[in-house]
Amino acid sequence: xxxxxxxxxRIISAGLALVLLINTACGVRPGRSSxxxxxxxxxxxxxxxxxxxxxxxxxxxxxxxxxxTDSDGNQSISFEVPEHSGAAASGGNSxxxxxxxxxxxxxxxxxxxxxxxLPRIYAELNIEGENLEQQREYLRGHAQRLxxxxxxxxxxxxxxIPGLDQASPGAIRVGRDGFDPSSRNTLKTKEDVLKExxxxxxxxxxQRAEWEKIRAAAREKKAQVEREHQEIAASVVRAIDEAxxxxxxxxxxxESIQSELIQNHNSKTENIYKEFGLDPHQGSNDAxxxxxxxxxxxxxxxxxxxxxxxNTLLRITSVNTELNDSALMFxxxxxxxxxxxxxxxxxxxxxxxxxxxWASQHKGNxxxxxxxxxxxxxxGAKSLESQGMSQLADDSARVAKTLLQVALDVAxxxxxxxxxxxxxxxxxxxxxxxTPEGQVFLRDCSAxxxxxxIGSLVLGTGGVLLGAAPMAIAAGVASKVLNAFKEQSAxxxxxxxxxxxxxxxxxxxxxxxxxxxxxxxxxxxxxxGKKHIWFGEIRVSQDKLKVRIDxxxxxxxxxxxxxxxxxVENAPxxxxxxxxxxxxxxxxxxALTGREAxxxxxxxxKGFGKANGKTLFPSHWTPETIENAVRxxxxxxxxxxxxxxxxxxxxxxxxxxxxxxxxxxGRPKSAFPSWNQGEFK
Amino acid sequence: xTKHYSNxxxxxxxxxxxxDADDSGSGFSRAMNELAELIPAEPFSKQQLDxxxxxxxxxxxxxxxATILVKAGHSEILPYAxxxxxxxxxxxxxxxxxxxMAQLGDESGYQFxxxxxxxxxxxxxxxxxxxxxxxxxxxxxxxxxxxxxxMLARFCDEAxxxxxxxxxxxxxxx
Numbered sequence: 064x065x066x067x068x069x070x071x072x073r074i075i076s077a078g079l080a081l082v083l084l085i086n087t088a089c090g091v092r093p094g095r096s097s098x099x100x101x102x103x104x105x106x107x108x109x110x111x112x113x114x115x116x117x118x119x120x121x122x123x124x125x126x127x128x129x130x131x132t133d134s135d136g137n138q139s140i141s142f143e144v145p146e147h148s149g150a151a152a153s154g155g156n157s158x159x160x161x162x163x164x165x166x167x168x169x170x171x172x173x174x175x176x177x178x179x180x181l182p183r184i185y186a187e188l189n190i191e192g193e194n195l196e197q198q199r200e201y202l203r204g205h206a207q208r209l210x211x212x213x214x215x216x217x218x219x220x221x222x223x224i225p226g227l228d229q230a231s232p233g234a235i236r237v238g239r240d241g242f243d244p245s246s247r248n249t250l251k252t253k254e255d256v257l258k259e260x261x262x263x264x265x266x267x268x269x270q271r272a273e274w275e276k277i278r279a280a281a282r283e284k285k286a287q288v289e290r291e292h293q294e295i296a297a298s299v300v301r302a303i304d305e306a307x308x309x310x311x312x313x314x315x316x317x318e319s320i321q322s323e324l325i326q327n328h329n330s331k332t333e334n335i336y337k338e339f340g341l342d343p344h345q346g347s348n349d350a351x352x353x354x355x356x357x358x359x360x361x362x363x364x365x366x367x368x369x370x371x372x373x374n375t376l377l378r379i380t381s382v383n384t385e386l387n388d389s390a391l392m393f394x395x396x397x398x399x400x401x402x403x404x405x406x407x408x409x410x411x412x413x414x415x416x417x418x419x420x421w422a423s424q425h426k427g428n429x430x431x432x433x434x435x436x437x438x439x440x441x442x443g444a445k446s447l448e449s450q451g452m453s454q455l456a457d458d459s460a461r462v463a464k465t466l467l468q469v470a471l472d473v474a475x476x477x478x479x480x481x482x483x484x485x486x487x488x489x490x491x492x493x494x495x496x497x498t499p500e501g502q503v504f505l506r507d508c509s510a511x512x513x514x515x516x517i518g519s520l521v522l523g524t525g526g527v528l529l530g531a532a533p534m535a536i537a538a539g540v541a542s543k544v545l546n547a548f549k550e551q552s553a554x555x556x557x558x559x560x561x562x563x564x565x566x567x568x569x570x571x572x573x574x575x576x577x578x579x580x581x582x583x584x585x586x587x588x589x590x591x592g593k594k595h596i597w598f599g600e601i602r603v604s605q606d607k608l609k610v611r612i613d614x615x616x617x618x619x620x621x622x623x624x625x626x627x628x629x630x631v632e633n634a635p636x637x638x639x640x641x642x643x644x645x646x647x648x649x650x651x652x653x654a655l656t657g658r659e660a661x662x663x664x665x666x667x668x669k670g671f672g673k674a675n676g677k678t679l680f681p682s683h684w685t686p687e688t689i690e691n692a693v694r695x696x697x698x699x700x701x702x703x704x705x706x707x708x709x710x711x712x713x714x715x716x717x718x719x720x721x722x723x724x725x726x727x728x729g730r731p732k733s734a735f736p737s738w739n740q741g742e743f744k
Numbered sequence: 745x746t747k748h749y750s751n752x753x754x755x756x757x758x759x760x761x762x763x764d765a766d767d768s769g770s771g772f773s774r775a776m777n778e779l780a781e782l783i784p785a786e787p788f789s790k791q792q793l794d795x796x797x798x799x800x801x802x803x804x805x806x807x808x809x810a811t812i813l814v815k816a817g818h819s820e821i822l823p824y825a826x827x828x829x830x831x832x833x834x835x836x837x838x839x840x841x842x843x844x845m846a847q848l849g850d851e852s853g854y855q856f857x858x859x860x861x862x863x864x865x866x867x868x869x870x871x872x873x874x875x876x877x878x879x880x881x882x883x884x885x886x887x888x889x890x891x892x893x894x895m896l897a898r899f900c901d902e903a904x905x906x907x908x909x910x911x912x913x914x915x916x917x918x
Contacts, residue, residue, distance in 0.1 A: 598914040600768050604907035611877070611909075614768025620918065628912070657881025658769030660836075661804060665772075668802030669762055686917045711762075724767050733767035
């Protein structure tokens with residue numbers, strides 16, 4: 064009997080599955096009934112589906128094996144379930160089944176199988192987890208109605224009616240499609256039963272067609288799953304291929320980077336070797352290694368190179384990096400002195416650089432005050448240098464060097480007595496003193512000492528700081544000087560008869576603070592200034608017989624225009640073209656006004672040219688080129704002269720040394736090539 | 745009222761004088777006048793005058809400093825001007841010192857100028873190429889009192905030198 068129950072369940076399952084698939088195929092949103100159906104199918108397949116056939120054949124579909132009509136016109140229809148579903152078509156009451164054990168065994172075997180194919184798809188549909196007890200209740204009701212139909216058949220003596228025995232396909236269909244309880248009242252005659260059977264047969268045909276659709280849908284679904292599997296497999300293959308390709312590319316890139324790093328490392332190593340004067344290729348057989356000098360180094364170059372190597376070594380092993388920085392700075396300043404041709408300054412600065420470099424190595428006791436003062440002075444030296452006070456910068460370098468001797472406790476009287484103490488005292492507030500044994504030490508200046516030092520410094524710089532202090536400060540005199548002015552004035556005010564100088568210096572300092580902002584150099588030439596430079600200022604007598612230059616005129620164009628109007632005796636007495644295109648022109652007195660001649664003579668005596676001499680910009684220079692030179696001078700020009708009327712700044716622009724005159728308002732008034740091209744004074 | 749430099753400031757301004765930064769003869773003259781106005785009336789000491797006339801000073805530099813001091817009315821420079829008049833070889837400078845002396849009231853200065861002009865008019869050998877504009881310059885720049893102006897007018901008339909300078913109008917830049 065159990066086998067027959069199992070077959071009935073299969074039929075019911077097929078019906079429910081049909082409903083589900085139709086709903087799914089038609090896009091019907093799964094409702095409670097469909098959920099129940101899916102849950103039932105799930106339970107069915109997982110618990111007791113003994114005749115499961117995996118693949119594209121519906122395992123529970125009965126097959127029509129006979130559909131004929133006899134001579135009396137009675138239709139004969141019979142069905143069988145597929146053979147692999149066991150003896151579904153035979154046997155009556157499920158409880159009487161003879162092959163119960165066999166089917167149980169089969170069921171047990173199938174229960175070991177994990178659903179695959181469509182059952183898996185169906186099972187996957189059961190995602191809601193509906194109430195299985197409710198589904199079982201539905202089945203129990205259904206079985207009850209089937210039993211009632213069988214009872215009706217027996218009451219009506221249906222034997223002899225084809226297909227209406229209990230195990231006939233007709234009974235099975237009743238079991239599957241349900242039985243209207245009200246039919247017990249309508250199936251009263253044999254005719255009623257025949258009509259009902261016919262109705263059920265027609266319903267079964269319709270169902271069969273639907274099953275075909277189910278099979279088609281299942282096949283399509285299977286094919287789709289297979290396609291998806293193939294696509295996934297193909298994607299995986301592609302991903303693997305791409306990953307492999309990417310890995311190869313990354314590997315190549317990594318090798319390239321490593322190669323570059325190695326190359327870079329080797330290059331730096333080579334440079335370091337060279338910096339130490341070593342041959343990086345020593346011992347190798349590379350005949351092409353190492354650059355060959357086209358000429359032997361001059362003694363100066365050799366010395367510079369030797370010092371650079373020494374300083375490089377010192378920098379690497381320095382203890383005090385600040386001292387090292389100062390050493391480097393003094394070395395650069397020494398180079399600047401050398402370029403200017405001032406070898407005395409070069410010696411002072413280079414020796415300071417070496418002193419700082421060696422001091423940076425010192426690991427013993429040091430006088431921190433002296434170290435700090437030396438560093439202050441090095442900063443001051445740089446500032447003074449940048450403002451054109453090279454001599455004062457040299458003095459600072461000398462004192463700084465001496466201070467290092469003090470700091471390292473190696474100074475003796477004989478070595479330090481000849482130092483410009485006023486520089487030290489004014490800038491650092493320290494002074495040197497001596498023990499009875501002649502040992503040098505550093506102590507704070509008294510206010511008076513520092514004040515006098517400042518005064519001496521002011522006088523010693525040719526009056527630049529005091530006489531024309533506003534402009535000097537505008538040119539950027541080291542701020543420490545100004546601070547010293549103010550501090551020491553307050554300290555020594557009224558302290559001694561000599562304190563008057565401090566009152567004066569403080570007055571200057573205040574004037575500096577007041578006027579400094581407007582003393583910043585500006586870059587724009589006035590229209591007047593441009594014409595002054597280009598054509599000059601030309602005075603003509605009323606009778607046109609006398610034509611004199613009263614200023615300016617620094618271009619070939621301007622000179623030609625002047626000579627075109629001037630009498631022949633005003634032609635230059637000499638013209639000299641310099642290698643960089645600047646032309647020196649010396650005029651006769653008749654070509655210049657008395658004032659201009661006096662002015663040029665004065666400038667010549669101050670080192671800015673030659674009496675009656677003028678310089679012309681190279682012929683290819685345009686007004687814009689001149690303007691650019693002026694702009695450059697305003698930014699980075701070296702101050703070569705400061706007066707109460709303004710300042711002169713020197714700048715190298717496109718190979719031409721240009722002097723720019725700035726008025727006391729900071730605006731450029733004139734510009735001209737310096738007489739001594741390439742020689743910074 | 746002009747606030748004068750202190751004596752010390754004036755000294756340093758003189759030592760560093762280069763003229764006006766506009767780089768023209770007229771500016772140079774204007775700068776001298778402006779500095780002269782800032783110099784206090786307080787006489788410079790002999791030590792300071794020694795510095796003015798000796799320290800880093802070429803002939804034109806010395807003459808320029810002296811000119812500024814004369815404009816400021818510092819008659820204490822007379823001995824220096826007198827010495828320099830004799831020491832200098834260039835006519836331009838000699839005339840300048842003579843004009844300074846005259847401006848400061850020293851009659852010998854006038855006399856030197858008179859003598860010079862006579863020699864110029866006689867076209868003496870060493871003055872054949874003298875530029876009369878230099879003589880005009882010392883009068884216009886240094887000897888600016890009424891007597892000096894009259895003297896210059898007379899010289900110009902005698903030499904028929906009336907240039908009447910005008911400034912040449914310049915075209916626009918290229």
